[in-house]
Structures are given as C-alpha cells and as structure tokens.
Amino acid sequence: MARRAVRGSDAHMNVDEFASLWSRPDDRPPSLTIANGRWFDGRGFDAVTMHTVDGRLSRRRPRTIDGVVDLAGMYVVPPFGEAHNHNLHSRDDGAEAIRRYLAAGVFYVLIANNLPTLARGLRPMLNTPTSVDAVFAHGGLTASDGHPIALYERLAEQALLSGFTRSQLADEAYYVIDSVDELVRKWPRIMSRTPDLIKTFLLFSEERDQALQHHVGLDPAILPEIVRMAHQAGLRVAVHVETAADFHYAVCAGVNLVAHLPGHSYRAGYEPATYEISPADARCAGDRGVIVVTTGRLARRIKDPDRVARALDVQRHNIRLLLSSGVRVVVGSDDYSDTSLGEANHLHALDVLDNLALLRMWCCDTPRAIFPDRRIGELADGYEASFLALAGNPLDAWHHVTSIRLRVKQGRLLNVARARASFAPTASRCKTTV
Ligand SMILES: [Zn+2]
Incomplete structure (x- = not known):
C-alpha cells in the first residue's frame, strides 16, 4: 500500500486510520504530528504536541508532514524493557517470543545466557524497525560442575536445544x-x-x-580479572548471584550488572541474613553505577509458602536499600514463557514502589540499562520516536500498562498481527531458567 499523498497535510487521522495507512515496515518512517497525547516526562503526563521526523521525536513541527495522528487524550510512554531472559533462543521459538514481546510493548531485551550458534539463526529477525531489539551474552563463564551446566545438559537430553547434544555444550552454552x-x-x-x-x-x-555447597559458581577471586579483560574489550559484565555474599564479591569485582536480586531464591534452612544485602555493599554499588535486575517473581515458584513469604520480605528489604543507596534497579523476569510484564506486576504487588517509580523503572531505566548508548527510555527532542499509547493513566491504575492502543518504533507503526504472520511462529519448545 502506497503512502497516500492526499494525507500529506494537516488532515487528522485517528489511531485506526494511522494503522491502515502506515503499516509497511520497509517504508521510510513518516513525518507526523502526534496530537492530543499526554506524554510521560518521568514525573507525570504532559499534554503536548510532538512530531516524528526520520524516526526521531521533535518538539518542533517539521516543514512538511505526512499527517496528523489524533491520540484523543491517550497516555504515551516509552516502550518497556526486559533485562533478563533467555527466550530469544533459536529460530524455532523466536518468532513466538518476538510476537509476545511486541504485544506486551516490550521492545528491548537482554538475553543473559544462550547458545551463540542458535542465536545466529535468530539474528535476522531481531534489531529491525518492526521487531524487538536484543543483546546477547552467549555462553556464560562458570566453574567445573557449576551452574548452569546441569541445566543445559538436561535440556539437551530432553531434545530442547535444537539438536545440540550434551557433548556440544562446553564452549557454546558455557x-x-x-x-x-x-x-x-x-x-x-x-x-x-x-x-x-x-x-x-x-x-x-x-x-x-x-x-x-548446593551449587557452584566461579571462584570469586577470578571475577576481577574477567571484569578487567571484558572492560578492555569494551564489554560489560553481568553476574548471576544468589546470596548477599555473592553480591558483595560482584560489586567489589566491578561488574556492571547484577542479573538477580538476592532473594529471587530462598533455600530451606537459611536465615534472611544470607540474602540481605549490607548497607555498605549497597552504597558501593550505588557509587559504582551498578545496575541490579530484579527477577523477583522467580521466588513464587518455591513450593513452601513460608519460604515464599521470607523471600518476598528479603526482596522488599533489598529493593528499598538499593534504591535509597542510589542503585539503578531494573526489571527482568528470567521467565522463559513470559516477558517482563509478569515481573513488573510482581513488583507492583510487592508494594515497595509507587506506580510512578515502577513505571520509570520499567520504561526509562530498563531500556537504558540494556542499550546504554542509545537515545531511548525518554520522550524528548532527538530521542528515538518509539512509544506506546495507553488508553488510561497507569499512575492512577497500574493495569493500564496493558491497555496498549498503539505501538510505534523509530517512527514506524508496529503491527503485532502482521509480525505474527510474517514470522510464522511455531510452538514454544524450550523452557529454561538460567
Ligand atoms: Zn537467567
């Protein structure tokens, strides 16, 4: 469908007309005036008129525009992020995961351990104007018999790794x-x-x-050298942690991201002190700009309700301490069958953050944690013209984060149904938590 020149003026369209006019992914992004939206500015919603020009946001009206989209009072937020998952895994189940992310308004994903050979087949489906943007850690660094070796071996035995066998996993999955x-x-x-x-x-x-010992990870004495070599190569370091002691070693080693909040798991027979981060470590993490990914909903999988309650109390303690120490806490689920929506809802239910702080965490801080060099996570002049239009105000009622009426990425309309058709999804075949 060609762009209709007849619209090339100040003619107003509603969201549905916009969708029918600009759904071609290969088109140059249109220059638009976005009228009657309330735009999230990090503190609240501001009724301003914005424009999109060459895929960027502009406060100033460009000389020529292709049309005016009337948002009719909708609430505009930056797209959400998912800072810990593994479900962009292979061509087999990638399409369904991409569709799920786009439907939930999650445009930015950090894959925190994966098989690089399988990711290669998935790459053409990612980081395009009509798909999800993702970064990949590939195989993680662990010790002999360390996590996640047994997990990947189990997945291989269950034929869930697209043909990879146990003997092919070393130097690939880990x-x-x-x-x-x-x-x-x-x-x-x-x-x-x-x-x-x-x-x-x-x-x-x-x-x-x-x-x-229950599980094994790296000797913490090696971690500073890994960080040094990674930083020399221009790469950030993320670390899986279980306990407050792991958090301490991670922060001291100079890691950039802590991939779990201590308290995402809670083993039988342990006291909360095992999982409660110390104020000194929290301060150090704040000073060093460490980012902590939540993954708190994992604790809901614990069978014993008493332990679940203890884990959630630890999470509340740690989140309060980290935020008051200036640590950037961001949203990640580590849930193969979900996006970060379930984790955001978990954090809302924890009741340690108000809606404003949680919204900022999910749509501002999380995307920037995944792509620190991009102008995303903010709806300001010169930033990528990527946004979601919500039917209601999520600061008043959190559930409005799911009332997405419009998804725009880099100035282009995203059509979730079309993404589904073009990627021809297959059923999800792999479930991992790494
Ligand atoms: Zn994981």
Whole structure:
C-alpha cells in the first residue's frame, strides 16, 4: 500500500486510520504530528504536541508532514524493557517470543545466557524497525560442575536445544573457568563468538570451600580479572548471584550488572541474613553505577509458602536499600514463557514502589540499562520516536500498562498481527531458567 499523498497535510487521522495507512515496515518512517497525547516526562503526563521526523521525536513541527495522528487524550510512554531472559533462543521459538514481546510493548531485551550458534539463526529477525531489539551474552563463564551446566545438559537430553547434544555444550552454552590461566586460554574463543556482554555466575560464594555447597559458581577471586579483560574489550559484565555474599564479591569485582536480586531464591534452612544485602555493599554499588535486575517473581515458584513469604520480605528489604543507596534497579523476569510484564506486576504487588517509580523503572531505566548508548527510555527532542499509547493513566491504575492502543518504533507503526504472520511462529519448545 502506497503512502497516500492526499494525507500529506494537516488532515487528522485517528489511531485506526494511522494503522491502515502506515503499516509497511520497509517504508521510510513518516513525518507526523502526534496530537492530543499526554506524554510521560518521568514525573507525570504532559499534554503536548510532538512530531516524528526520520524516526526521531521533535518538539518542533517539521516543514512538511505526512499527517496528523489524533491520540484523543491517550497516555504515551516509552516502550518497556526486559533485562533478563533467555527466550530469544533459536529460530524455532523466536518468532513466538518476538510476537509476545511486541504485544506486551516490550521492545528491548537482554538475553543473559544462550547458545551463540542458535542465536545466529535468530539474528535476522531481531534489531529491525518492526521487531524487538536484543543483546546477547552467549555462553556464560562458570566453574567445573557449576551452574548452569546441569541445566543445559538436561535440556539437551530432553531434545530442547535444537539438536545440540550434551557433548556440544562446553564452549557454546558455557565456559568452564577454574583459574586465571584457563580464562586467558579460553578468552580468544569467548571473544570469537562476539558476545554483546559477558555473563558470569556466582552461587553461594561463602560456602565454596565447604562440603555443604548446593551449587557452584566461579571462584570469586577470578571475577576481577574477567571484569578487567571484558572492560578492555569494551564489554560489560553481568553476574548471576544468589546470596548477599555473592553480591558483595560482584560489586567489589566491578561488574556492571547484577542479573538477580538476592532473594529471587530462598533455600530451606537459611536465615534472611544470607540474602540481605549490607548497607555498605549497597552504597558501593550505588557509587559504582551498578545496575541490579530484579527477577523477583522467580521466588513464587518455591513450593513452601513460608519460604515464599521470607523471600518476598528479603526482596522488599533489598529493593528499598538499593534504591535509597542510589542503585539503578531494573526489571527482568528470567521467565522463559513470559516477558517482563509478569515481573513488573510482581513488583507492583510487592508494594515497595509507587506506580510512578515502577513505571520509570520499567520504561526509562530498563531500556537504558540494556542499550546504554542509545537515545531511548525518554520522550524528548532527538530521542528515538518509539512509544506506546495507553488508553488510561497507569499512575492512577497500574493495569493500564496493558491497555496498549498503539505501538510505534523509530517512527514506524508496529503491527503485532502482521509480525505474527510474517514470522510464522511455531510452538514454544524450550523452557529454561538460567
Ligand atoms: Zn537467567
């Protein structure tokens, strides 16, 4: 469908007319006036007229416009982010995940461990104006017998890794790093897979030398060297943590992202102190600009309701402490069958953040945590013209985050139904939590 020149003036269209006129993904993004919207400015909603020019937002009306979209009082927010998942995994189930993300208004995704060979097949479907933008950690760095080796081996045995067998997983889904020498030896291989960031694993670091260890992660003494080499290569480092001690080692090592909030899990027989971050570590994380990803809803999978309640109390404690210490906390679910919507709803139910703080976290801080060099997460002059129009005000009623009437990415209308058809999704075949 050609762009109708007849619209090339100040003719107003409602959202449906806009959708029927500008649904071609390969088109040059139109220059539009977006009228009668209330735009999120980080504090509230401001009734202003905005314009889109070459895929960017502009406060100033361009000399020529292709049309005027009438938002009829809708609430405009930046698209949401998902800072911890694994479900952009392979061509087999990527299409369904992309459709789910776009439907939920989640445009930016961080894949925190994956098989790079499978991701290669998925790449053409991502980072386009009509799809999701994603970064990939590829195989994470762990110790002998460390997490997530057993998990990936189980998935391979269940034939859930698109043909990969147990014996093909080392140096693909994970790297075993038991010493600095081994790190130096394997580093060229790690770099050859061109990860967007480096994922590492710490688990119960305080019990590493004891027989009672449940899971194994890296020797924390190696982590500073991993961080040094990654930073030298221009890559950020994310780390899986379980306990407050893991958090301590992660912050001291200089990591950029902590991929879980301590309290996302809660083992039987432990006191809250195992999981409660210390004020000194929180301050240090704030000073160093560490970003912490929540993944709190994982605790709801614990069978024992008492332990769930303890885990949620720990999460409240840690979130309050981190935010009051100036740490950037962002939304990530680590839920293969979901987007970050379920996690955002979990955080809302935790009742430690008001709607404004939570909205800012999800649509401003999370996208910027995933793509720190892009002008996203804000609806200001010169920023990418990517936004969602909501039917109601999420500051008044949180559920309005799902009342999405319009999805625009880099000045182009996103059509979720069309994305579904063009990607020809297959059923989801893999479920992992890494
Ligand atoms: Zn994970």
